[in-house]
Amino acid sequence: MKIITIANQKGGVGKSALSLHIAFYLHELGKKVVFIDLDPQGNSSSVLGKTDFQAVASASSLFQDNFSLDMPLPHAVLLKGDASLVNNLDIKLFVQNMNQLIKSIDDETICIVDTAPTASALQIAPLIVSDSVVSPIELESFSIAGIASILNTLNNIKEQYNPRLNFLGIVPNRVKGVSHRQLTLLEQLRTSYSQYLLDPEFKINERQAIPEALDQGIPVWRLGKTSARDVGKEMKAVVSKIYQSI
Ligand SMILES: Nc1ncnc2c1ncn2[C@@H]1O[C@H](COP(=O)(O)OP(=O)(O)OP(=O)(O)O)[C@@H](O)[C@H]1O
Ligand SMILES: [Mg+2]
Numbered sequence: 001m002k003i004i005t006i007a008n009q010k011g012g013v014g015k016s017a018l019s020l021h022i023a024f025y026l027h028e029l030g031k032k033v034v035f036i037d038l039d040p041q042g043n044s045s046s047v048l049g050k051t052d053f054q055a056v057a058s059a060s061s062l063f064q065d066n067f068s069l070d071m072p073l074p075h076a077v078l079l080k081g082d083a084s085l086v087n088n089l090d091i092k093l094f095v096q097n098m099n100q101l102i103k104s105i106d107d108e109t110i111c112i113v114d115t116a117p118t119a120s121a122l123q124i125a126p127l128i129v130s131d132s133v134v135s136p137i138e139l140e141s142f143s144i145a146g147i148a149s150i151l152n153t154l155n156n157i158k159e160q161y162n163p164r165l166n167f168l169g170i171v172p173n174r175v176k177g178v179s180h181r182q183l184t185l186l187e188q189l190r191t192s193y194s195q196y197l198l199d200p201e202f203k204i205n206e207r208q209a210i211p212e213a214l215d216q217g218i219p220v221w222r223l224g225k226t227s228a229r230d231v232g233k234e235m236k237a238v239v240s241k242i243y244q245s246i
Contacts, residue, residue, distance in 0.1 A: 001034065001105040003098075004112055004168075004246050005126040005133045008150060011117035014136040014173035016044045017210055018238070019114035023048070024219035025239040027076055032109040034073070034101075036062070037081030038126060039116040045080040050217025053078040060084040063121075067097040071104060081114075089121035091128070098129040110246065119153075127157045132166040132246050134198060136173040139182040139189075147193060168245050169198035171238055174206040198245075202238050207231040 006019045016039070026033050036059050037045045045055070059079040061067050101111075113126040127133060135150050147170065158165050172189065176182050186203060194200050204210075209228035213220040221232030 001102050001109045001111050002107065002246055003102070003126070003130040003132075004110065004242070005115060005130040006113065006136070007115050007123055007127065007133050008135045008137060009117055009119050009123060009153075010138070010146065013138045014171075014204070015117070016047075016114050017214060018134070018136050018171065018173065019112050020044055020047055020214060021219050021235050022239050022242055023053070023076075023112050024051075025236070025243065026110055026112075027051075027053075028219075029243075032073075032075055032077075032106075034077045034079070034105070034109060034111040036079045036111060036113045036126070038085060038113055038122045039081045040083050040085040040122075041116070042081035042083075044114045045078060045082075047214050047217055048078045052076055055080045058082050058084070062097045063088060063090050063094050063125075064097075065093060067093075067100070069101070073105070081116075085116070085122065089125070091121050091125045094121070094125040095128055098126075102129070123153075124157065127154070127165060128161045130162070130165055132168050134168040134171060134242055136171045136204075138174045139172055139176075139179075139185045140174070147196065151196065166245075167196075168242060170196050171198050172203040175203045176206050198238065199241055202234070202241065204234045204238060205231050210235075 006015045023033050023035050038059050053076040054074045055078045056069055057079050059081050116122040154167050190200050209223050209231055210220050213223045220228050221236050
């Protein structure tokens, strides 16, 4: 099982939207997917509840003793985020349980971990066991310090716990094409931080079609509305690049 984590300590930048679209994309390709929702808000779990993903356990059980899943797993698996993902977050147990899962699930299966907007075990723990990580950012909240902080956290994890962690890069999301300030920031990002971007050409615009599609439990490229066409293409370009890179 290969693991990709979607991480950024900032809230509302599109971690869940991106995680879900990676899951939809892989599912459409016929891949086996395990989606772990490490957010007590459970936003992604609500969306996947409208799809054929099957909730087999709560994600909080990964932090507990005696974790096990009935094998074989369904094709599209959800470990649900719930309110109990707040207390007793034992990182050691999480790593042990994940290592056991990695051993018992084939290499073709891809595990996607959506994380909570906190600098807690809910961000650190999955990075310790992940093969790769990707970080959506919002240009509204863009600051050199913000990116430096993401890179700093990832470097610490790499040095201390997981040398094989591969940073796929930053994805600018919720880009407001009419905002001169945002377009200037995007240019700056492409100039100064090009090597940290998933792809210097890629971004995802701010479009209502994204929450609308997620509300229906479908990817934005399936919404079938003219207003969703461009952002559908942008999202697909991002997730297919992520798939090629993991
Ligand atoms: N490109 C976009 N255009 C418009 N809306 C978007 C876009 N990306 C995400 N959203 C919406 O913005 C809201 C916040 O996005 P999302 O939940 O993915 O962020 P998050 O980083 O997971 O937030 P949290 O840190 O709270 O978990 C959601 O309603 C989502 O559907
Ligand atoms: Mg989220």
